Each structure stands twice: as structure tokens, then as C-alpha cells.
Amino acid sequence: MTVLSSIFFLLSACEQESSTEIQTSDESASVREILELPDHMPTPAVPDFNPLTNAKIQLGRFLFYDEKLSANQAQSCSSCHDQSLAFSDGVAQPLGSTGHQLVRNSQGLANVIYHTTFTWSNNSFLELEDQLNVPIRADNPIELGVTDAKLNEVLLRFEQDEEYLALFAAAFPDEDDTISMNKIIFSLASFVRSMISASSPYDQYLAGDKTALTEQQIAGYQLFNGEKFECFHCHSGINFSSSYRDANTASDATEFPFFNNGLYNVGGDGSYPEEDQGLYDASLDPADKGLFRPQSLRNIELTAPYMHDGSIATLREVIEHYARGGSLTESGVNAGDGKNSPLKSALILGFDATDEEIEAVIAFLESLTDEEFITSPKFSNPFEE
Structure with a gap:
């Protein structure tokens, strides 16, 4: 059994026992349980349009590390966000997947769920879902390079992968089986929101x-x-x-x-x-x-x-x-x-x-x-x- 298959099996068993969707009357308790927050950490704000679920977090984790998410399959999100460096990368300014020089330092991702805005200096990115479009979709400079011209090609990679199809179905059980950039971004945002650092x-x-x-x-x-x-x-x-x-x-x-x-x-x-x-x-x-x-x-x-x-x-x-x-x-x-x-x-x-x-x-x-x-x-x- 592959890693993806094993994870899907565990997720399916979990879903049969109880839903992880945050739709209960005690929303704060559900968020705290999913994020395993210690008592001294406040309950973070999570947008209503993308409630946290364990299934989305797991899918986001695979997507975060998968080079198939870049147009030329040369980089993943983790290329600039290394766990051992608290999800930074140790260089002044990284290169994108096609070799484009970026002008900003890669930020660490610990506890980004608590920020009011995202990226170094943009007052219009108020949710992670807004920000994630930039490294994935932007063409100047190119990071992962999933421009309009490359979008269908990239989505097809996941649509042709049966194990990913299962993970997407578990993450979005109430939606059709289409794999979209929106679902990818929602899952990545959920995984990044789960990056709680509270044990120092x-x-x-x-x-x-x-x-x-x-x-x-x-x-x-x-x-x-x-x-x-x-x-x-x-x-x-x-x-x-x-x-x-x-x-x-x-x-x-x-x-x-x-x-x-x-x-x-x-x-x-x-x-x-x-x-x-x-x-x-x-x-x-x-x-x-x-x-x-x-x-x-x-x-x-x-x-x-x-x-x-x-x-x-x-x-x-x-x-x-x-x-x-x-x-x-x-x-x-x-x-x-x-x-x-x-x-x-x-x-x-x-x-x-x-x-x-x-x-x-x-x-x-x-x-x-x-x-x-x-x-x-x-x-x-x-x-x-």
C-alpha cells in the first residue's frame, strides 16, 4: 500500500466515526481539537468559507511537498519552506522554479493563522487563500509558475492520479469530483493553518x-x-x-x-x-x-x-x-x-x-x-x- 493509499484509508475510517467539519455549535472547541492547541494559545480565526477538517489538512500536506504542483515539476512549496528551518529556507532571496530571482526573503510559516494580513507588504491579502494565489499562479516573478497557460496541464496530473482523487474526495465530500485550483488552495491553506508552534x-x-x-x-x-x-x-x-x-x-x-x-x-x-x-x-x-x-x-x-x-x-x-x-x-x-x-x-x-x-x-x-x-x-x- 502506498503512502497516499494508507493516508486515505485512515481518513476514511475517521470519517466513518465522526465528521471533522466545523459545523457544530461549539466551533471553538472543534478548532482547538483539530489544531491540538495548548491552553495558553488562543483559538485562531478560521474563515467560514473554508472550515478546517483533518481531511483537508492531510491533502494540503501532500500538495505542499509535491513538485507536481509546479508547472515544470521542479519545485514544491517546501522548496522555499523547509520544516527544519521553521519553514523558511536559509537564503536571502530564493529562486523560482524556472530560475527567476525573487526579491523577498522566504518567511517562516509558524503560527501564520494568527496574522491579519499575509506576505511582507500587502494590505489586501486578508486570508491565506488570497496569498497562496501569488506563489502558485503569478508570472512576474515566476515561483511555481501555474499560469493560465499551464493550469489545465497541472490539474490533469492530479486528475490522473487515483490516490489523489481519493484524497480530494475525502477533503471535499459535499462537492463534485472535479479537481480545481480552488480546492488545491483551500487544502494548502488548511495545512498551513495547522502549523502551530507552541512548545518552545x-x-x-x-x-x-x-x-x-x-x-x-x-x-x-x-x-x-x-x-x-x-x-x-x-x-x-x-x-x-x-x-x-x-x-x-x-x-x-x-x-x-x-x-x-x-x-x-x-x-x-x-x-x-x-x-x-x-x-x-x-x-x-x-x-x-x-x-x-x-x-x-x-x-x-x-x-x-x-x-x-x-x-x-x-x-x-x-x-x-x-x-x-x-x-x-x-x-x-x-x-x-x-x-x-x-x-x-x-x-x-x-x-x-x-x-x-x-x-x-x-x-x-x-x-x-x-x-x-x-x-x-x-x-x-x-x-x-
């Missing part, structure tokens, strides 16, 4: 184990949340990002934060490198130059290099960037001092920090590394089992 030493500390953090890490946590380093203004809450919502967040209270952190000041007017100027590229409002979403810091130790373009190599250099109040690019087409950017956030003031303080903050950030998350079979490559 920091989480163990929150759960009551006061020996889980060292004295240095606790000191770093205090600095992180203090008015000197001021990290918490952009990296707050259980997911360490002010781009946050959960099932209890009121629609009129949801925030969509984007910040210019002084990484660049091209030409002295606050501009960023021409190839990627953040939210400005979508809005064309000059005030939006350099605006990017604050990322979650979960597993940040594993997701180097840092910033939207992967231009900072280490956590120490990141802290030094903020301590300086912006980065200095001394020469070249992007020359400028981000410290003096007229568009830089008022939160980026700079501060004096000792080596001991910097090391303490780094130690705290390392306490957000979740070994269980990066080794869990739930998120691993099913084709290697």
Missing part, C-alpha cells in the same frame, strides 16, 4: 515551568518588553507580532500594521531599493515607501537571514540595526542612512545597549525555538515516510 521553552515557561527559561533569557525578555529596546511595540502578544487576530478579535478592532524600520533611505527621501519598496508598490502612495508587516518572531533563531530582503545575517546585527536607529548603506545605488529617513517609524529611535544586554535579548529570542515543531511528523514530508 518560552511556551513551557508560560505553561508553568519556571525552570524552562534561564536567568539570562528572563533578563532578555524583560529588556524585550522594556522601554529601552521597545521590541514589544511591533512584536507583541503570543505570536510576537502586532499583525494579530484570533477568534475573539472584533472586526472593528483588527489592526493592519506596517512599519518603515529605517533599513534604507535611498536618495535621502525615505525610498527603499527600486525592486521592492514595500506597501508603496501596491498603494503608490509615497508615504508607504518602506512599509512592511512586522513578522512573528517564533523560531526566529532558525529563519536567518533577516528583513524583507534577507539583507541582515544575524540576530545580533538586527539588534544593532535598531540600536543605531536605522542602517547605513555607505555606497552604491541604494546609498543612504536609514537613521535619517523622513519616513521611518517614530518607534525606531535608537538606544545604547551593552554587549551583555544584547546577548540577553538574543538568548530570549532563542527561547522561542520550538524543537517539536521542526521535527513533528504532522508537518513532515509524507513522501519520505
Whole structure:
């Protein structure tokens, strides 16, 4: 029996016992059970149009790792999102399936279910289903390259695979047997939503184990949340990002934060490198130059290099960037001092920090590394089992 056949057998047995569709009166309990959330993690928001089911998550897991989802069958989602690196890829800017150079660093995927917007700087992608169209379908730059011209060819690969047909039928039992890009995206979104990281030493500390953090890490946590380093203004809450919502967040209270952190000041007017100027590229409002979403810091130790373009190599250099109040690019087409950017956030003031303080903050950030998350079979490559 193949891996796909085995999974389908288990799913079918599960479906006979009880449905995993979230259609009960206790919706929050169903979401928590499917995601296996510990008590300290809030119930996340899940869109009504794509309720979580175990069957969709399983299908999404296979699709995430399958190179058949790229037009030339050269890459999968996992090519830029490696589990051992908390689903980042360890390079500054990856290449697409056809060799196109991308301009943005691959983000880690831990706990993305809690974000209010998706990608580095787009205020219109409010659900994962919106964002997933970009790496799969976009043609400039090409990532997986499933353009209109290639769509039917790619779908046919799955339509001719009996084991995938069974997985799609289990994931979408109330729909016809047609395999569509919509079903692929809904399943991938469900799998990515299941990527909960909540077992780090920091989480163990929150759960009551006061020996889980060292004295240095606790000191770093205090600095992180203090008015000197001021990290918490952009990296707050259980997911360490002010781009946050959960099932209890009121629609009129949801925030969509984007910040210019002084990484660049091209030409002295606050501009960023021409190839990627953040939210400005979508809005064309000059005030939006350099605006990017604050990322979650979960597993940040594993997701180097840092910033939207992967231009900072280490956590120490990141802290030094903020301590300086912006980065200095001394020469070249992007020359400028981000410290003096007229568009830089008022939160980026700079501060004096000792080596001991910097090391303490780094130690705290390392306490957000979740070994269980990066080794869990739930998120691993099913084709290697």
C-alpha cells in the first residue's frame, strides 16, 4: 500500500466515526481539537468559507511537498519552506522554479493563522487563500509558475492520479469530483493553518515551568518588553507580532500594521531599493515607501537571514540595526542612512545597549525555538515516510 493509499484509508475510517467539519455549535472547541492547541494559545480565526477538517489538512500536506504542483515539476512549496528551518529556507532571496530571482526573503510559516494580513507588504491579502494565489499562479516573478497557460496541464496530473482523487474526495465530500485550483488552495491553506508552534521553552515557561527559561533569557525578555529596546511595540502578544487576530478579535478592532524600520533611505527621501519598496508598490502612495508587516518572531533563531530582503545575517546585527536607529548603506545605488529617513517609524529611535544586554535579548529570542515543531511528523514530508 502506498503512502497516499494508507493516508486515505485512515481518513476514511475517521470519517466513518465522526465528521471533522466545523459545523457544530461549539466551533471553538472543534478548532482547538483539530489544531491540538495548548491552553495558553488562543483559538485562531478560521474563515467560514473554508472550515478546517483533518481531511483537508492531510491533502494540503501532500500538495505542499509535491513538485507536481509546479508547472515544470521542479519545485514544491517546501522548496522555499523547509520544516527544519521553521519553514523558511536559509537564503536571502530564493529562486523560482524556472530560475527567476525573487526579491523577498522566504518567511517562516509558524503560527501564520494568527496574522491579519499575509506576505511582507500587502494590505489586501486578508486570508491565506488570497496569498497562496501569488506563489502558485503569478508570472512576474515566476515561483511555481501555474499560469493560465499551464493550469489545465497541472490539474490533469492530479486528475490522473487515483490516490489523489481519493484524497480530494475525502477533503471535499459535499462537492463534485472535479479537481480545481480552488480546492488545491483551500487544502494548502488548511495545512498551513495547522502549523502551530507552541512548545518552545518560552511556551513551557508560560505553561508553568519556571525552570524552562534561564536567568539570562528572563533578563532578555524583560529588556524585550522594556522601554529601552521597545521590541514589544511591533512584536507583541503570543505570536510576537502586532499583525494579530484570533477568534475573539472584533472586526472593528483588527489592526493592519506596517512599519518603515529605517533599513534604507535611498536618495535621502525615505525610498527603499527600486525592486521592492514595500506597501508603496501596491498603494503608490509615497508615504508607504518602506512599509512592511512586522513578522512573528517564533523560531526566529532558525529563519536567518533577516528583513524583507534577507539583507541582515544575524540576530545580533538586527539588534544593532535598531540600536543605531536605522542602517547605513555607505555606497552604491541604494546609498543612504536609514537613521535619517523622513519616513521611518517614530518607534525606531535608537538606544545604547551593552554587549551583555544584547546577548540577553538574543538568548530570549532563542527561547522561542520550538524543537517539536521542526521535527513533528504532522508537518513532515509524507513522501519520505
